[in-house]
Amino acid sequence: MKSATPTLLYIDDDDVLARLVERGLARLGFKVVHAASGTEGLDRLAQGGIDVIALDQYMPGFDGLDTLERILAIPNAPPVVFVTASQDSQIAVTALKAGAADYLVKDVQGDFIPLLQVAVDSALRQAALQRARDEAEAEVHASRDRFAALAAERELLLREVNHRVGNSLQIIASLLHLQASSATQDDVKAALTNAMGRVAAVAQVHRRLYTSHDLKSVLLNQYLDALLEDLRRSAEGNRMSRLTLRAEPIEIDPDRAVAIGIIVNELVMNAVKYAYPDCAGPIHVDLAGKGGDIELSIADDGVGYNAKSDPRSTGMGQRIVSAMAGKLGATVERDPDHAGTRIVLRFDRQDQAAVKPASAAAS
Numbered sequence: 001m002k003s004a005t006p007t008l009l010y011i012d013d014d015d016v017l018a019r020l021v022e023r024g025l026a027r028l029g030f031k032v033v034h035a036a037s038g039t040e041g042l043d044r045l046a047q048g049g050i051d052v053i054a055l056d057q058y059m060p061g062f063d064g065l066d067t068l069e070r071i072l073a074i075p076n077a078p079p080v081v082f083v084t085a086s087q088d089s090q091i092a093v094t095a096l097k098a099g100a101a102d103y104l105v106k107d108v109q110g111d112f113i114p115l116l117q118v119a120v121d122s123a124l125r126q127a128a129l130q131r132a133r134d135e136a137e138a139e140v141h142a143s144r145d146r147f148a149a150l151a152a153e154r155e156l157l158l159r160e161v162n163h164r165v166g167n168s169l170q171i172i173a174s175l176l177h178l179q180a181s182s183a184t185q186d187d188v189k190a191a192l193t194n195a196m197g198r199v200a201a202v203a204q205v206h207r208r209l210y211t212s213h214d215l216k217s218v219l220l221n222q223y224l225d226a227l228l229e230d231l232r233r234s235a236e237g238n239r240m241s242r243l244t245l246r247a248e249p250i251e252i253d254p255d256r257a258v259a260i261g262i263i264v265n266e267l268v269m270n271a272v273k274y275a276y277p278d279c280a281g282p283i284h285v286d287l288a289g290k291g292g293d294i295e296l297s298i299a300d301d302g303v304g305y306n307a308k309s310d311p312r313s314t315g316m317g318q319r320i321v322s323a324m325a326g327k328l329g330a331t332v333e334r335d336p337d338h339a340g341t342r343i344v345l346r347f348d349r350q351d352q353a354a355v356k357p358a359s360a361a362a363s
Contacts, residue, residue, distance in 0.1 A: 007031045007049055008120060011041035011067065012056035012083070020110035021054070028117045038062030042070055050078050052120050052127075056106075057084035057091055065094060072099045079123035083116065101126055166206030173199040173230075190273070194317070197269055200230045201261035205254050218257040220287055221247035227261050228285065231268055242280060243268065247287040250294060250349070259324040260296065266317045266324075267298040267343055275302025275340060292349055299335075299342035 022032040035041035057064035082095035082103045092103040101123035106112045180192035271283045284299045330347035
């Protein structure tokens with residue numbers, strides 16, 4: 001910012017003209033310091049307290065252009081108005097290209113002093129604007145750096161939260177597994193095993209987020225692969241040796257990934273319990289993009305949908321699939337042409353505000 005009484009360093013070997021400049025600019029509110037050569041001017045500039053410089057071209061030792069180059073090499077150098085008696089326009093062009101704020105032609109009578117005052121005022125205003133721009137840019141960069149640091153810290157905290165939540169849910173799933181293993185009643189064992197699968201489906205999402213490059217999305221092929229591996233290790237894992245997955249690397253938000261995982265868990269466990277009453281058989285999970293939609297299917301080659309009935313069934317699986325399909329805005333259909341049972345879900349790749357009605361086909 002311009003001070004109340006700005007100090008001008010006038011570098012010129014003409015002492016008489018320097019006194020005229022000092023008297024003339026003093027009346028206009030400036031303090032003028034005179035240096036008789038480029039070397040003397042650089043020494044005075046090094047002492048500080050200079051707001052603006054008027055610089056003559058022709059001087060002994062360093063001429064004006066040499067002195068200008070040395071001044072502008074100083075960090076935060078004050079603006080320089082180039083002053084010379086020469087009418088050579090090439091000098092003006094060279095000075096301005098070198099970084100001078102302005103250029104004017106002087107005369108020996110001092111008639112140029114009012115023009116010098118205008119040029120000096122303009123140079124001070126330009127310098128103040130440039131400082132303001134520099135400070136604003138520095139603040140923008142600093143704010144950007146602070147934001148980046150906060151974002152990195154937030155991401156680290158979110159990863160840690162997902163890691164801890166995933167671990168906690170995995171502990172709960174393990175406890176349910178132990179409880180199911182020690183249960184003597186088949187319906188209790190089945191209920192605990194189903195609960196374990198549902199908890200594991202949610203835990204896998206948090207484990208995916210902890211290791212993902214993007215905390216806002218989950219790769220479904222990796223997620224479903226890990227989820228099915230958990231199911232293979234479940235209480236009825238000996239009947240899942242032929243559980244297969246074909247899935248494209250589709251990214252989806254974590255909330256919808258949870259819904260998909262729970263649906264897969266319910267339908268796979270449904271197939272395990274009812275598709276092959278006497279032995280293990282193949283169960284296929286397929287996930288693919290179909291234009292703007294995603295298609296998920298769970299299929300078996302067992303006894304068929306109509307043959308699946310169990311008086312002990314509570315219908316919980318059907319209600320869960322229906323609820324999760326509603327969350328996805330998905331349609332749920334049974335493939336009538338499949339020899340066993342094939343349940344197909346279709347839903348939009350992007351989350352939609354309006355939830356589509358869904359009919360569930362699970363028992």
